[in-house]
Amino acid sequence: MPQLEPTGGDDLGAPDELIAFQDEGEEQDKGAGRGSAHGDLDELKSSLVSETENRGGPGPGGGPGPEAERPPPPRESFQKPRDSLAEVVRRQQDGVFFKGPPYPGYPFLMLPELGSPYLANGALSPGGARTYLQMKWPLLDVPAGATLKDSRSPSPAHLSNKVPVVQHGHHMHPLTPLITYSNDPFPPGSPPGHLSPEIDPKTGIPRPPHPPELPPYYPLSPGAVGQLPHPLGWLVPQQGQPVYSIPPGGFRHPYPALAMNASMSSLMSSRFSPHMVPPPTHGLHPSGIPHPTIVSPIVKQEPTQPSASPGGSSKSPVAVKKEEEKKPHIKKPLNAFMLYMKEMRAKVVAECTLKESAAINQILGRRWHSLSREEQAKYYELARKERQLHSQLYPTWSARDNYGKKKKRKREKLAQQQSHDTDSSLPSKSKKPCVPYLPPEKPCASPASSHGSMLDSPATPSAALASPAAPAPTHSEQAQPLSLTTKPEARAQLAVHSTVLSSKASSSSSSSSSSSSSSSSSSSSSLSSPPSLLSRPIPFPSVPPTALVSSPPGSVPAALAVLQTQPLSLVTKPAD
DNA sequence: TGTCCTTTGAAGTCT
């Protein structure tokens, strides 16, 4: 694990290798020929990512071409068989969520009215245009929920995007003016493995080598990053969530000694605002908005210096406990996916009537996988910045500090799961069916069905592969519904599905297991998926050998794209 | 009211 360096040039797991993404994308944009090594997979890839291409839509970054050309992002969820809920969710995605580009709002987020709302007073007024000026950005004070739904869309496409997306003018990433991509040293470390520039650990598909002429940094070129909605939701009110505002007069750094660069300042001012210091108004920001990462304990928190080592004193247990109670709860910095979720949740909710986070999260998880590496890289970068800032703000903070703050349930659940595994006949606890997470009406599912999703009318794998131009869903999006759920309960439930599927399909589970184990990917928990879940039948017949051969374990073989079809049809519509 | 669900990733603990 990369360690935080005093210089701030730490590598906190950010995908440094993502440096190659931009180049890759550009190359693809130019339609440049690709290495012969990919030749065999090109066709498959194109067919697999055709949906991505379709939904890519016209964007600042270019046409849909690049998306289709890029290797499928590492996805592990292929092996995750989904229950009916996931199925419905998938359909919703296919039919609704992926009808547009992943970030449909970017282009038109270049709001023309630069500065008007907040330039005057230094803060965004409620309902004010979310046009962020570069220099003003750190000082923005966005009222909570003020801009959750921005109907003033300059573009029709924006109508569907009700998520307040912060967008800099000039295609400037919100953090671009603040994050010194070129100066802020982020030595290559251990970024997400699936984002490796050389070989995708998941897919095993070699990636175009990073041209030496390119800077060893994330390809967050202004143009590229400009498409990124403000992933740091702290400045963007979402779902009525309080926005981490900054005092009108700017923001007072609680740690003068802490050298803060612009990026730090931006982060600090937003998510990790100096609320650790004696809050001016009883733990609340001067604006009255609670700090996002610091949850004041019930007991009125006292001015405690985060840097000051907590505990370590010879106090009585009671005193220590009392002191701990007073300690503000410093939340963990959000990881890339959390940032993504935070940003996209509102959009998904807006696009669909889904309200339940569980279902939405499933969608988001799939969308996350469907994101291009470049897009993911943005979030990884932001997450790394967050962690970096967090570590600087709270040097003594450790994730352990929050251990036990929440009711430990997983352990219990896991224990139950284990016992459940031993005795599969006994339902664990009050296990809730996964189906309920989707509303019965499933308004978002209709379009997909009307369009004839792959599930509704599963196309033969061969057909899908044979017609790359066909709007075939991306492998991830298609397969994810089948992906194993990492939750013990769900796994237990899915095991039933798996069993049914296995009984219905004579396909060997070995192939599926290999692909399932490939879910190695990101989620460690997925690795622990019980074999029973891996036994999901996977039709490989029509899969070109190259696709399988070139897809090492831990990858998502293009062949798995076929999973979307038959098995899914078996799983779908459980409740109907 | 509190917990669960659900997702991924980071970071912790445990073996």
Place this chain on the structure above:
DNA sequence: AGACTTCAAAGGACA
């Protein structure tokens, strides 16, 4: 070292 666990966000569902 690897496996496992917890937490981060979110909000409806449920006991």
